Amino acid sequence: MPDLSAMLERGPVVCAEGYLFECERRGYLQAGAFVPEVVLNHPEVVEELHREFVHAGSDVVEAFTYYGHRQKLRIVGQEDILEPLNRQALAVAAGVARQTGTLLAGNVCNTNVYEPGSSAVPQVRAAFEEQVAWAAEAGADMIIAETFSWLGEALLALAVIRDAGLPAVVTFAVHRDGTLRDESRPEEACRQAEQAGASVVGLNCIRGPRTMLPLLERVRAAVSCEVAALPVPYRTTEAEPTMQALRDPARGGAQAFPTSLDPFTCTREELGEFAAAALALGVRYLGVCCGAAPHHIRAVAEAVGKVPPASRYSPDMSKHSFLGTAPDIAPSYQDYAARL
Numbered sequence: 001m002p003d004l005s006a007m008l009e010r011g012p013v014v015c016a017e018g019y020l021f022e023c024e025r026r027g028y029l030q031a032g033a034f035v036p037e038v039v040l041n042h043p044e045v046v047e048e049l050h051r052e053f054v055h056a057g058s059d060v061v062e063a064f065t066y067y068g069h070r071q072k073l074r075i076v077g078q079e080d081i082l083e084p085l086n087r088q089a090l091a092v093a094a095g096v097a098r099q100t101g102t103l104l105a106g107n108v109c110n111t112n113v114y115e116p117g118s119s120a121v122p123q124v125r126a127a128f129e130e131q132v133a134w135a136a137e138a139g140a141d142m143i144i145a146e147t148f149s150w151l152g153e154a155l156l157a158l159a160v161i162r163d164a165g166l167p168a169v170v171t172f173a174v175h176r177d178g179t180l181r182d183e184s185r186p187e188e189a190c191r192q193a194e195q196a197g198a199s200v201v202g203l204n205c206i207r208g209p210r211t212m213l214p215l216l217e218r219v220r221a222a223v224s225c226e227v228a229a230l231p232v233p234y235r236t237t238e239a240e241p242t243m244q245a246l247r248d249p250a251r252g253g254a255q256a257f258p259t260s261l262d263p264f265t266c267t268r269e270e271l272g273e274f275a276a277a278a279l280a281l282g283v284r285y286l287g288v289c290c291g292a293a294p295h296h297i298r299a300v301a302e303a304v305g306k307v308p309p310a311s312r313y314s315p316d317m318s319k320h321s322f323l324g325t326a327p328d329i330a331p332s333y334q335d336y337a338a339r340l
């Protein structure tokens with residue numbers, strides 16, 4: 001069976017995330033509600049996306065159970081599909097992972113009802129327990145506990161995962177002010193997650209490459225375990241450090257999140273440069289979150305020295321009819337290139 005620690009000993013591990021955004025973009029999931037009904041209604045779409053991400057270099061097939069938890073399904077009046085949705089997501093992911101020799105990851109995430117010390121804490125724990133149990137039954141190699149902005153909620157998820165005896169990747173979502181909601185600094189949260197038994201700790205979602213990188217340096221210095229970095233592929237800035245903060249000047253300064261982020265999308269080169277920079281810091285579990293497409297994943301994989309199947313089709317502009325330099329390109333067309 002594939003093993004996360006063994007894989008990380010051999011080299012960097014790439015993990016594609018961002019299934020919610022991509023299924024929404026493809027027309028199989030509703031923005032706003034953001035419930036992964038596609039898993040039941042169109043499992044072939046989810047399977048194909050898993051395959052595309054693996055083809056592009058993802059070493060991990062993450063079961064699409066993000067927001068497939070009891071609290072979220074209750075909000076949309078679909079609590080009855082909770083268990084079938086989770087089991088189906090795990091079965092679809094397992095099929096691809098076992099065929100491709102990649103890691104099968106279960107997934108738990110922010111519940112959006114957690115508050116420190118609140119009466120919701122027992123139901124949050126119960127929600128993690130049922131999702132982790134289904135993942136364990138499906139033979140998950142690891143569990144990704146992601147997008148937490150409460151340290152306490154992440155530690156709760158981690159405790160449940162460790163009780164199930166599975167390796168855990170714990171990643172925090174860092175909003176505008178650079179701290180978590182309980183005001184702990186990301187590096188302190190990661191240090192505590194490491195101490196509580198996470199195999200990999202780090203950051204995912206919310207921040208783009210440019211505004212995640214400085215935080216990663218601090219996380220790397222604070223822990224001794226492997227560090228994860230999975231930014232969103234959007235051009236966040238010092239002034240607008242998160243995808244929620246981005247305002248589009250071409251649309252009167254309207255908030256771009258979540259369905260109008262297109263003009264802020266990073267190029268594949270930017271994701272590759274981010275991955276190389278993060279690797280240079282010693283961050284060895286790399287990926288892309290909401291907004292990720294296969295060309296981003298391939299760029300990350302190639303930047304850390306991998307040659308995924310999709311690299312067969314990586315760009316070679318020397319063959320281009322106007323911009324190329326290959327011997328068979330007509331010189332008159334090369335000359336015309338300046339007028340394109």
Ligand SMILES: [Zn+2]
Pocket residue numbers: 018147204205206232289290
């Ligand atoms: Zn995300």
